[in-house]
Amino acid sequence: MAKLTIAPLESRSVLVLNGKDVWTFLQNLITNDMKKVSDTQGIYAALLTAQGKFLHDFFILKSGDSYLLDCAAARKDDLIRRLTLYKLRADVTISEETRQVYALFGDGSHAAAELPEKLGTVSENNGLIYFADPRHLALGIRLYSKSVDNTAINLATAIPATESAYDTYRSSLGIPEGGRDILPEKNFLLEGNFEELNGVSFSKGCYVGQELTARTKHRGKVKKRLFRIEFDGELQEGDKIFDQGREIAEVRSFADGQGLALVRLEGLAGDSDKFEPKGVKLIQPDYVNLPAIN
Template sequence: MPIALFGQRALARIDGADAAHFLDNLLTARTPAPGTARYAALLTPQGKIIADMFVYAVEEGFRLDVPADRLPDLLKRLTLYRLRAKVEIAALEGWRVGIAWNGAEPPAGVAAFADPRLPALGIRFLLPPGVAVAEDADEAAWQAHRVALGVPEGGRDFAYADAFPHEADMDQLHGIDFDKGCYVGQEIVSRMQHRGTARTRVVPFAVCGPAPAPGTAILAGGKTLGTVGSGVEGRVLALIRLDRLAEARESGLAIEADGVTLVPERLDWASFAIPGTGSAA
């Protein structure tokens, strides 16, 4: 029952009387109830993902769990949006984020939250400075678990400042609240939802041979369908044009990346159709 610590995650604190309202006005999902977590993103006004994150509601306020390389820009943007709100925004130095999965329990006495995207992803926990934990796995093992579940990760399966939330499957993974009030980029996200215009998605492919390297172009009949992202033995995730994938399947064309054949697979947690898998729209 594995436990691991993430090497490239960072934490920020958002505290103060206006913290909940402040985040609710900015992020794609509502702020969580005390003791719970939400998956959300801060977007550009054009609807592109600046950073996706986990928002944890703790006794003091909120904690944001983000990719470490996105934290400086996120803090800068949140500070610009603060204006006169009674909010304290700062990095949490020395804190680490861990994950327990496949039935493992997080360490006793630390703040812990079920992954709000999919329960099968495990339980995330926040480790204060100077507190040790007995790891019995490494992050790579959890990444393989994530890929097996078909769940995208920013910086690996979609590019920040370039992808829309629907392309990163955030609408399928509880990262967008379509009933909440306004937030940055909401108009674009709502339009994509109601018009069904998300032509590009991260989807899984079975690999018949060695997994192609991340960033490798996926081709069919000389036409580019998308690019390879995360991979493990026998499976990769890929950011793919669904309409071009449908054309390739209908035409009986082989789908390849660096000479390796790829076969689309269905996602049990997704409601959108993946051409060639028999999944329903």
């Protein structure tokens, strides 16, 4: 486990949804179950196309009478546009709130935030929200502050770092970033390990894209998965990985010797020593229950 570290996530934005219809509005759209959201619990979820392709992922938590969506800043305008299209005459208002998002990760992150080691737990105090990342315990805590000065966060023992340090840590766990590792309108949800990362409910009933997602799950038709990459060399987004001339994976992200790739599961029992580029390793994330390929 890494040392306790705090990093501002400049790539994130926070949307605020208000109105008497927000709960039902989101319940009918997103992949996860809004019944799990309360003043003390939040979720990870996605918005899909009607054909079950990934569009956006985000975190949802409740603060007072409002619902907060922690989403990718670079794609927030598209998310707002799509939510607005579905809103119709529902009593829902969507706005952006000035909040700095932080990641607190490494050894003792839950204890430092005075939260139990339980996925998705939330506490709020004096405008500062602590949210245990609902995807994986090792990801630690997400924090939301209305101040851009992190001295407002009383975590004197945490080492300050940049967002790239958090990205490297997340990547080392094999956990994808939506919009980069999971491509909008191209990937199916379960290819991005969404089930194992607690981002989809198979019991909540209908939502946009639900039929194909459920069919894929119950028929066992997931043919590709995101795996970790380790490589002592250079790789770029979109690079292909081959096994004796046959394409078996596509690089989605890579930095500092590691990253993620979308891997074709069929026929991955081959000898990794024969992968090209030579020396590249494809590693099944620990949280994914599939046969190892090495």
